[in-house]
Amino acid sequence: MTGVPDTTPEGAPEDTVRSTAADTAESTDGSATAGVARAAAPNEATGETANEAPGPARKTAEVRRRGAGRPPTRASRLLQNRWAGLAGLLLALLAPFVDATPYALSVMTSAAIFVMLAAGLNIVVGYCGLLDLGYVAFFAVGAYTSGVLATRLDLPLVATVPVVIVVTVVAGVVIGAPTLRLRSDYLAIVTLGFGEIIRITANNLDVTGGPSGIYGIPGLAGSPVAFYYLTVVVVALAVLGAARLGRSRIGRAWRFVREDEDAAEAMGVHTYRVKLAAYIAGAVWGGLAGVLFAAHLSAISPGSFTFLQSALVLMAVVLGGMGSVPGVVIGAIVISILPEILRDLADYRFFLFGVLLIAVMLLRPQGLWPARSKEVP
């Protein structure tokens, strides 16, 4: 609750007022949500994930925050640069000129799809602080929906996208509505169970092809290179969209919920609705990534949608820095490319990932490339 003294309008530091001037249009309607989301901004200055613990906890929290409170180093300022995203995109677009073997293209396309997954999970885990351990379920729902429609009804893959969006929204509501009212740790397990439900269901049903899955899914573009470019563009839009969402009014509400749900509730944020929105947004991102995945591999089977996959996406988000878009993108690229480089260590790979996850949480909980709020100087 360290942020509470700052939430009174009189006590708000000057810079908060300045940052809020940008959206005067919103403040004229005097809605409580907007005011509250803005009040959360001082907390953002620290880049801390949450500091709800009062009393004795505060000391630890302050120690923990020390690293994040430093002025940005040159590397992180480079990352914050508005051109960084563009440079990254350019890099992705130029990559096929360096190496355009089918293998390299396939790895890069997979990496791009993985980036999209991580950007989606970042909305849920990074912005809103809800731990989703079955994120791959939405990926599977998207891939299977488009795959089944495309192969059974002979639809082009693009035509399935609206259906995929509808289905993933429904899936997000079905799983989110009952569980988001509960404590956050229940959500983690329920999503884990949900991921298993989806996988086992896909494994058992006839329409999904059972254990062997669906094959012969039409592609989205003629050649692998064209598909790679298409993927990069779609993923770039998705990442940009996620980043914009995070900076929007609902994005501020998400971060407020993450920082202190009770304070958010007390300030008039409809926390349940806001959390559900984050969950649904994450679901749609995952579903659309699933369409890309189906188009990329042209065959999908339940084996692609195990808990391992969910854990890897989570790892990318945590490693990169929860809530930080550039961090998450880099984290996703690292997590998806690293196994290709370290083929020799294949046996120890996931063990190392697990250890890495613990180490990051213990030593650098804000991630390697943490989020720094733009709302403070």
Next chain:
Amino acid sequence: MTQLIWNGLFVGSFYALVALGYSMVYGIIKLLNFAHGDLYMLGAFAGFAILGAVGGVSSSMALPVLLAVLVVTMAVTGLAGVALERIAYRPLRRAPRLSLLITAVGASFALEYGMRAAAGADPRVYPLRLGGSSLEVAGARLTLAQLVLVGVAVVLMIGLNLLVTRTREGRAMRAIALDPTTSSLMGIDVNAVISRTFFIGSALAGAAGVMAGAYYGKIDFLMGFLIGLKAFTAAVIGGIGNIPGTMLGGLVLGLLESFGTFWLGGEWRDVFAFGVLILFLTVRPTGLLGERVTERV
């Protein structure tokens, strides 16, 4: 019918045993220990290693040997649980809950794939198999092995319940569950009690692991994942943090699964179990015996 009930109770007693550790840890420090199912796996492998070191066991000696291995394994997994708490969870006890949960996921991952690196990815066949004669009771076929395993589970659970409700140690645990800060002011060594709670919970999971290995005959490094989920389901059904409730929840889940399998077919068993979990969280998140807790701010 009676066969279904017996099968349900048998599987349910396993679930209950694993769920107890979950529930105890959750009750005391409000942490969902994702790695708990992997301690069960660790127990199965520890038992496997010990049995392998002992060498061949004649079938007449199977039960006494199994009980001895059980005790050793419980010590091993108990210590592993303590180490896990010390390394991964204690430094983060005051950190945001999300970090703790993510750490637990990492721990689960590290245990699973560490075991895979150590023991290989293929399932191992347990060197000791409980066969034995079967008898009919009221139309249900039960084997001696099943009876013994259920007996062991019941003894462990009763022992645990006595420990928690009747001893000083148990009182300390309950005090910490209510309020750790005040407990430490009252002279309770909070860290030590939490360590011992982890020891007991992990030892129970390890015991269940050995028993499952000996009964089903096959173990692999991912065997803990599903049972961890099921145990959580059992804990939620009964009321997480509540020990008699958790035992009840395990048995209820076992019965539900047994009947669900009968009605829907074996391939839908897990879907059915998780469906029940989601239903319970929607309708009665406190579980059958849990009390409504208001979250403190």
